[in-house]
Structures are given as structure tokens and as C-alpha cells.
């Protein structure tokens with residue numbers, strides 16, 4: 068049986084001191100966030116993932132959003148240099164954990180990259196140039212992945228933190244998008260599914276082998292996905308959303324190396 072690994076990271080006791088870009092700061096119930104995060108991990112297990120959780124502490128308020136610290140490909144792992152200076156120390160333990168699974172390459176200064184800006188659709192790798200990810204970071208990714216045939220395409224999302232706030236893959240060349248935030252012209256040739264207009268944040272979903280995990284806050288978009296025949300589970304991540312996080316941000320999902328090599 069193939070093994071899919073999901074690495075998650077504890078909710079920091081300092082979550083309330085998180086970075087915020089597009090949201091106003093409101094009180095966050097950290098205990099509730101911890102409980103929601105545990106539910107999220109159970110949902111990943113229900114999708115077939117083997118979940119492994121890294122520790123956190125009060126020095127890294129945003130550590131639960133582990134997606135931003137790395138990009139996992141079958142061939143290698145890219146350890147990012149997060150755009151927010153407060154988040155850079157998060158990569159230390161993530162790099163150590165990933166070394167057991169992949170060759171690890173690191174983004175170097177002056178490059179910056181957040182994993183939330185990297186959207187892989189087949190061999191097309193769209194990378195958002197945002198407040199977190201700069202052109203140098205994108206160039207470094209391009210050089211690292213060129214030997215494996217990935218086609219890196221820089222794009223510019225609008226009005227949101229990361230590219231994957233605006234668009235995520237549903238597999239088979241299909242992308243869930245908020246057309247007001249996503250660079251839809253760049254997605255020419257792909258099959259686009261739009262979020263419900265009343266749910267602008269709904270484009271961020273985890274897709275795994277034909278099944279989808281979405282935030283419970285977006286029932287109308289969920290219904291759209293179900294009408295397309297997708298099996299969709301929902302998880303309440305309301306406290307994490309107050310820290311500008313969504314469902315992809317809370318895990319690094321990848322195939323076990325031996326399964327990759329078995330193809």
C-alpha cells in the first residue's frame with residue numbers, strides 16, 4: 068500500500084502574536100485552535116495520511132502554518148526562506164525532519180519564498196510573487212527543479228496573502244479558483260472551478276487522490292465540488308483562520324520516498 072506522509076506542527080502558545088497582512092487582529096482562543104488542529108490531523112488521517120507532528124514553542128507564533136517552510140516534490144524538498152523575518156527560524160526543525168525523506172535544497176538570501184505561494188498542477192509550477200515571495204526566490208526554485216522537467220511560471224495574485232489563498236489544485240488539470248484574486252489568465256488550458264462568490268476564501272483546499280478537505284466555513288463551494296463528483300470532507304478551522312491560515316497551510320503532504328521510486 069502506498070504511504071502518504073503529512074507533517075504538521077503544533078499550534079504555538081504564542082499564536083495570538085501571529086503575522087497578519089490582510090486581516091485585523093482579533094482575539095484567538097488558542098485552546099480552541101489546538102482542538103481544531105487535532106481535528107484537522109484526524110481529517111488528514113481519514114484521507115489516508117500518516118501524520119507526524121513537529122513540536123513548537125512561544126518563539127514561533129506561526130509555526131502551525133508549516134506549509135510555508137518547504138515545498139515537497141517527488142524528487143526533492145525545497146526548504147524555504149519565509150518572507151516574514153519572524154518566521155525564518157521555523158525552517159530549522161522542518162529541514163531536519165525532511166532530510167529523512169528527501170534531498171533538501173535551501174533558498175538563500177536575498178531570495179524569499181513561502182510554500183503557500185507554490186501551486187503545482189502536473190509539471191506546471193505556478194509561483195506567486197507576493198509580499199512573501201520575491202523574484203530571486205522564484206529564480207532559485209526554477210534552477211532547483213529544472214533538471215526534473217518542471218515548468219516554473221511566476222504569477223501575481225491580488226488581494227490575498229499567498230497564491231494558494233486564491234487557487235489550489237483539484238487534480239487532473241483542474242484548479243479551484245477565486246477569479247477575483249487568482250491570475251486566471253495564467254491558468255489558460257486548465258479546467259477552472261470557481262468558488263461561490265460569497266466565499267472568497269474558499270479556494271484553498273487539500274486535494275488527495277480524488278478526495279478534498281475544505282474549511283467548514285465554505286458550504287456553498289463545498290456543494291459545487293460535490294456536484295462535480297468529488298468526495299469532500301470539511302473541518303472547522305475558524306481560530307486558525309483568524310491568524311490568516313487555511314487548510315493547505317497546516318501540513319506538508321508527500322509520498323514516501325520508496326513509493327516514489329516504485330513508480
Ligand code: CIR
Pocket residue numbers: 085086087088129132134135151154182183184228229232310311312313315316
Ligand atoms: C502568516 O502571515 O504567515 C501567517 N499568519 C499565516 C500563514 C498562512 N499560510 C498559508 O496560507 N500558506
